[in-house]
Amino acid sequence: MKAIFYEGAEHVAFKEAEMPKLPEGWALIKTSHVGICGTDLNIYAGTHPRAAAPLIIGHEFSGTVLEGHPTLKEGAKVTVNPLLSCGTCGPCVSGQSHVCESLKLIGIDCDGGMAEYVAAPVESIIALPEEMNLEAGALAEPVAVAVHAVRQGGYVPGDRVVVFGAGTIGLCVALVLRSLGATDIIVAETNEHRLAMAKELGFVAVNPLTEDVHSVVLEYTNGLGADFVFDCAGHPSVLTQLTELVKVRGNIIIVAAYKKPAPVNLLQGMFKELSIQFVRVYTPRDFEIAIDLLNSQSSFEKMITHVLPPEEAEKGFELLTTGTNAVKVMYSF
Known part of the structure; x- marks a missing residue:
């Protein structure tokens, strides 16, 4: 062969x-x-x-x-x-x-x-x-990754979300969130081609190199901050923004695999009583849900x-x- x-x-x-x-x-x-x-x-x-x-x-x-x-x-x-x-x-x-x-x-x-x-x-x-x-x-495997991230992260329909990264996993997370009822989804990405893909799929797309992501998030959340932030980028520059963008008692979901230790503002996390959830791969049930989504959307x-x-x-x-x-x-x- x-x-x-x-x-x-x-x-x-x-x-x-x-x-x-x-x-x-x-x-x-x-x-x-x-x-x-x-x-x-x-x-x-x-x-x-x-x-x-x-x-x-x-x-x-x-x-x-x-x-x-x-x-x-x-x-x-x-x-x-x-x-x-x-x-x-x-x-x-x-x-x-x-x-x-x-x-x-x-x-x-x-x-x-x-x-x-x-x-x-x-x-x-x-x-x-x-x-x-x-x-x-x-596509079942990457969609299963996204399903697992959303399910384990505890997303509740109606919550406002920021997704960092518009690669396959980031876009899959955004699409899974939308399938579960999310309407206000902001996708942050520095690659203009992938940013265009996020816009084409109907998401609010922001380039952190040319726009202030924090201002955009405050605008779309009535000044509160996001209920959930999903890090699908895995870049140290993203970690410095996560605790800033999420609201008081909000949720940070780390989906990307960081290759090296990176700083995170734990003091701000404590002051805002944030929850940080790490997720890895998927369960058999996540695969089943992923296939259902692919078959219907x-x-x-x-x-x-x-x-x-x-x-x-x-x-x-x-x-x-x-x-x-x-x-x-x-x-x-």
Whole structure:
């Protein structure tokens, strides 16, 4: 089969690979679409602590069942929850396997979905509605991240929200919030192309480099501040603004993964009695909700700016690392 391999810092290659082996309890999937995630960009940069070359990357993917599944027929449309948990640690035995103490992922700790075929544990394979197109199905994983962030953060319909970052996750969070009744959603982003995407999707879009985000938030919240601020940017400059923008007794949700320690104004957090919630990946229920949203709302698919053949492996990563208008880039197998 053919696959896209991570071969070292800033180097991916489309080449021949061996067919996946099927351990007991795993099934084989014929890949349809696979997206490039922010984590894939970290791998590409050579900075991911676990991903070791040569590796078939990709953990946002859809496809059809080929063999090995006990209940789904050959040709059934599916996506995959890529989390690989140990099943024996404290979080796992208490039903919180998404925060397993030794959590691993398909596409990071073993070969992933950027290939013609991919293997996955049977229990991780999730059937998609027959009417759903497989391009949308490949968005299930990032939408599940957003669903988890919103659900765990405790958002209440009617609350006013600021989302930092208009990449895939930030836009997914904003869209999930809107699907749950949020009407006043401000998206802050410095990339003009992504800012335009946020505007196109109907959100109030603010560029912190040219506008005072605090003033805009006060204007839209009658001087109170936001009920919720979701940090999907993961940049130290954002952390300095979070405690300022949120109202007294408001909520800060950290969705982005910070690579290095960053300062946060804890004294202001104390004076305002703020709540700071950290969230990680998703639960099986989050995946179910994500698929329902994708099946009922076409807005999520507007984030897909590029669908490339896998032969253009390098181009996909270049689009996301050179300041283009790319938001979600996928390969179609």
